[in-house]
Amino acid sequence: MPVASPETYLANLNPAQREAVLHTEGPLLVIAGAGSGKTRVLTHRVAHLISALGVKPNEILAITFTNKAAGEMRERLTSMLGPVARAIWILTFHSACGRILRAEAERLGYRSNFTIYDSADQVRLVKQCLEELDKDPKRFVPRGIHAQISNAKNLLLTPALYAERVASFYDQTVAEVYALYQKRLHDSNAVDFDDMLMLTVEVLERFPEARARWQKAFRYVLVDEYQDTNHAQYRFLQILGEHHHNVCAVGDPDQSIYAFRGADIRNILEFERDFPETRTIALEQNYRSTNAILESANAVIARNSERKEKRLWSELGDGDPVRVVEVEDENAEARYVASQIAALVEEGYSGSEIAIFYRMNAQSRQIEQTLRLSQIDYQVIGGPRFYERAEVKDAIAYLQVLDNPTDAISLLRIANRPRRAIGDTTLSRLIAYAEAHGISLHAALGHPEEAGLAKPAVKAVTGLKNLLDSLRSAAQELEVPELIQEVLDRTGTVEAYEAERTIEARGRIENLEAFVDGAREYQQQAQEPTLGSYLQEISLFSAQDELDDVEVSNVTLMTIHNAKGLEFRAVFIVGVEEEIFPSSRSIEEQGIEEERRLFYVGITRAEERLVLTHASSRLLWGRTTHNLPSRFLDELPSGQVERERLRAASWRNYGTPAQTRDLQPKTDHPALSTGDSVRHGTLGEGVVTRLEAGGLVTVRFAADGSERKLMLDYAPLEKIA
DNA sequence: GGTAGCACCAAAAGC
DNA sequence: TGGTGCTACC
Numbered sequence: 001m002p003v004a005s006p007e008t009y010l011a012n013l014n015p016a017q018r019e020a021v022l023h024t025e026g027p028l029l030v031i032a033g034a035g036s037g038k039t040r041v042l043t044h045r046v047a048h049l050i051s052a053l054g055v056k057p058n059e060i061l062a063i064t065f066t067n068k069a070a071g072e073m074r075e076r077l078t079s080m081l082g083p084v085a086r087a088i089w090i091l092t093f094h095s096a097c098g099r100i101l102r103a104e105a106e107r108l109g110y111r112s113n114f115t116i117y118d119s120a121d122q123v124r125l126v127k128q129c130l131e132e133l134d135k136d137p138k139r140f141v142p143r144g145i146h147a148q149i150s151n152a153k154n155l156l157l158t159p160a161l162y163a164e165r166v167a168s169f170y171d172q173t174v175a176e177v178y179a180l181y182q183k184r185l186h187d188s189n190a191v192d193f194d195d196m197l198m199l200t201v202e203v204l205e206r207f208p209e210a211r212a213r214w215q216k217a218f219r220y221v222l223v224d225e226y227q228d229t230n231h232a233q234y235r236f237l238q239i240l241g242e243h244h245h246n247v248c249a250v251g252d253p254d255q256s257i258y259a260f261r262g263a264d265i266r267n268i269l270e271f272e273r274d275f276p277e278t279r280t281i282a283l284e285q286n287y288r289s290t291n292a293i294l295e296s297a298n299a300v301i302a303r304n305s306e307r308k309e310k311r312l313w314s315e316l317g318d319g320d321p322v323r324v325v326e327v328e329d330e331n332a333e334a335r336y337v338a339s340q341i342a343a344l345v346e347e348g349y350s351g352s353e354i355a356i357f358y359r360m361n362a363q364s365r366q367i368e369q370t371l372r373l374s375q376i377d378y379q380v381i382g383g384p385r386f387y388e389r390a391e392v393k394d395a396i397a398y399l400q401v402l403d404n405p406t407d408a409i410s411l412l413r414i415a416n417r418p419r420r421a422i423g424d425t426t427l428s429r430l431i432a433y434a435e436a437h438g439i440s441l442h443a444a445l446g447h448p449e450e451a452g453l454a455k456p457a458v459k460a461v462t463g464l465k466n467l468l469d470s471l472r473s474a475a476q477e478l479e480v481p482e483l484i485q486e487v488l489d490r491t492g493t494v495e496a497y498e499a500e501r502t503i504e505a506r507g508r509i510e511n512l513e514a515f516v517d518g519a520r521e522y523q524q525q526a527q528e529p530t531l532g533s534y535l536q537e538i539s540l541f542s543a544q545d546e547l548d549d550v551e552v553s554n555v556t557l558m559t560i561h562n563a564k565g566l567e568f569r570a571v572f573i574v575g576v577e578e579e580i581f582p583s584s585r586s587i588e589e590q591g592i593e594e595e596r597r598l599f600y601v602g603i604t605r606a607e608e609r610l611v612l613t614h615a616s617s618r619l620l621w622g623r624t625t626h627n628l629p630s631r632f633l634d635e636l637p638s639g640q641v642e643r644e645r646l647r648a649a650s651w652r653n654y655g656t657p658a659q660t661r662d663l664q665p666k667t668d669h670p671a672l673s674t675g676d677s678v679r680h681g682t683l684g685e686g687v688v689t690r691l692e693a694g695g696l697v698t699v700r701f702a703a704d705g706s707e708r709k710l711m712l713d714y715a716p717l718e719k720i721a
Numbered sequence: 722g723g724t725a726g727c728a729c730c731a732a733a734a735g736c
Numbered sequence: 737t738g739g740t741g742c743t744a745c746c
Contacts, residue, residue, distance in 0.1 A: 065735060065736080066735060066736080067735095067736080092735085092736065093735095093736075094735085094736040095736085098736095116736085118736085119734095119736090193735085193736050194736095196736080197736095228735085257733080258733080258734075258735080260732080260733060260734085261733085261734065261735070359732070359733080360731095360732045360733070361732085361733085362731080362732085362737085362738090365737085365738090382734085416722095419722090419723080421722070422722095423722050423723085424722085425722085426722095539736085540736055541736085559732085559733065559734090560733080561732090561733045561734065561735095562733090562734085580732095583732055583733085584732090585732065586732080586733095598733080619737075620737085621730085621731065621737060621738090622737045622738090623737090
């Protein structure tokens with residue numbers, strides 16, 4: 001059994017890391033630069049508390065943002081400490097608040113089996129509230145209103161507080177909708193993600209007994225990625241830390257890239273003020289990247305003013321210069337990246353050690369297409385999440401209704417799925433009836449005639465009610481996986497998809513099978529498997545945790561936001577252009593510093609090679625745009641950067657305009673070697689000065705003595721005697 | 722009550 | 737360009 005002893009685990013740490021581990025009493029702020037070993041600090045600190053100081057595992061609360069991070073931390077601690085690691089509270093903000101809130105829900109008039117609405121549910125509920133209040137859906141877009149409500153909750157503004165601060169007519173409407181939205185949630189015994197934090201803080205603030213209980217429970221609180229906390233999360237930590245004062249926050253202000261979802265960088269910048277007598281430690285030694293990469297990162301981020309001074313360095317040498325490459329358009333960009341990846345693979349890189357980052361998902365398509373043509377295996381991170389897929393959500397909604405009949409949103413979702421002739425008219429009559437008699441929608445299903453439904457509708461609704469009743473009694477006896485199977489069978493869901501006979505429907509059935517498999521896994525590993533706890537668990541679960549089976553040889557494509565926390569030997573960042581990166585909206589909305597941090601995050605993912613590309617023209621959203629190179633490229637230090645302009649396709653402009661569009665790679669290129677004389681379609685004659693893997697050739701042209709880098713696949717080159 | 726077709730619009734994404 | 741949400745029809 002692995003038992004960590006201080007001698008062994010402290011020897012693995014550099015002085016700053018060691019100090020962060022040993023400074024256990026009082027507030028601690030660890031400014032952890034990219035690649036500086038902050039996970040190591042967090043895990044060693046927890047191990048130290050337990051094995052050297054005798055702190056009980058359940059007195060430690062370690063908070064992360066994602067389930068993935070929590071899982072990784074638990075895994076590492078289990079290998080250091082053995083089974084005691086099980087008892088440590090290693091949770092996301094939401095799951096930690098979920099636990100506390102479930103224990104205290106009655107104080108706020110909720111039952112402890114409350115349903116958690118995901119973002120789609122939330123928007124649907126807002127939409128319903130807007131309709132109920134008879135607001136013009138053109139002026140008040142559900143998405144936008146929901147964003148306002150979410151912001152308000154992140155700032156701990158309850159409907160009443162929000163109403164006090166109304167500053168415009170629009171706000172006035174938001175306030176009205178917010179109040180109704182919150183009432184509807186409460187009626188359904190449901191909370192949204194933001195409520196989990198806001199209501200937990202509310203309970204802790206309003207009820208001293210509850211506050212005292214939880215404050216005393218956690219002698220040591222640790223938070224990862226502190227720069228991403230919003231106000232509610234900050235307040236939550238502040239309250240929990242009031243008794244023991246042992247709050248340890250780890251983060252990096254330079255990697256704060258989530259302001260758009262409520263993160264407030266001031267939390268980390270002002271930690272020392274908010275938590276008096278804080279000890280601050282900066283981790284600046286980087287174990288990931290070469291200095292060419294780190295100095296580029298340092299130079300860029302130094303332009304920001306909202307930060308704490310910090311300079312990354314490493315012992316890994318200068319390494320290859322960072323390359324900035326200008327290409328003609330998005331196709332040339334994709335081809336260039338593909339050729340470079342081929343070259344890296346020839347050099348011995350595995351595809352899984354290479355990543356392509358972009359600012360927005362829309363950029364991935366071109367790249368994917370070219371990678372396919374080049375037969376480079378890749379995987380795209382992002383896209384629709386497993387539990388948010390319609391068929392899975394439907395199945396979950398059934399389970400929610402069985403567990404919590406008052407949950408109106410879930411009931412409305414499944415009322416007519418699969419089709420059973422219960423349409424909008426029927427549902428609105430039922431809703432009106434429920435409203436008028438002060439009963440839940442579910443209860444109204446029992447009074448279809450009184451609700452004024454026509455014969456066929458009465459029959460359909462009664463059928464639904466009977467179905468739900470019998471499933472509910474099945475739920476008493478069956479274990480979760482069997483119950484799900486029962487739901488799928490009895491509702492005819494699978495049958496309905498099979499009848500569609502489309503590939504898409506086949507995929508949906510497979511997803512449902514995967515869903516049942518997931519429930520089996522839960523059934524096996526849960527300590528006390530119940531429908532309720534299963535639902536609580538999966539509603540806080542995201543795709544990342546599920547699909548961990550990364551193909552070993554695949555190149556990874558993702559947005560830079562998704563890349564946070566990851567590292568690759570070689571990184572390509574494409575589309576480093578004004579309007580794209582920085583994005584046009586960030587320029588308008590004064591978000592340049594955050595955008596620069598995002599660039600910084602992208603740069604610091606690279607271990608050995610970093611290539612930044614920008615195109616002089618680009619087809620985006622059906623329009624050709626001409627973007628300038630990103631201002632961030634001008635901020636790179638000249639010493640460590642190599643700039644190139646790739647003119648592979650420039651001959652298009654001279655050649656036959658009619659067929660310039662569909663360029664096919666040439667299958668037979670001339671066999672060239674250094675020193676050969678060549679002729680280029682437009683640039684004339686020259687001499688090959690360099691050949692690189694991946695079909696790149698450098699030619700010095702006789703006409704002007706210039707050297708051009710060309711792609712053999714596309715350049716009109718022929719060998720001359 | 723269901724669906725085909727057509728406007729419309731457009732970062733980033735955790736729980 | 738491509739996905740989505742609503743109107744007009746069957």
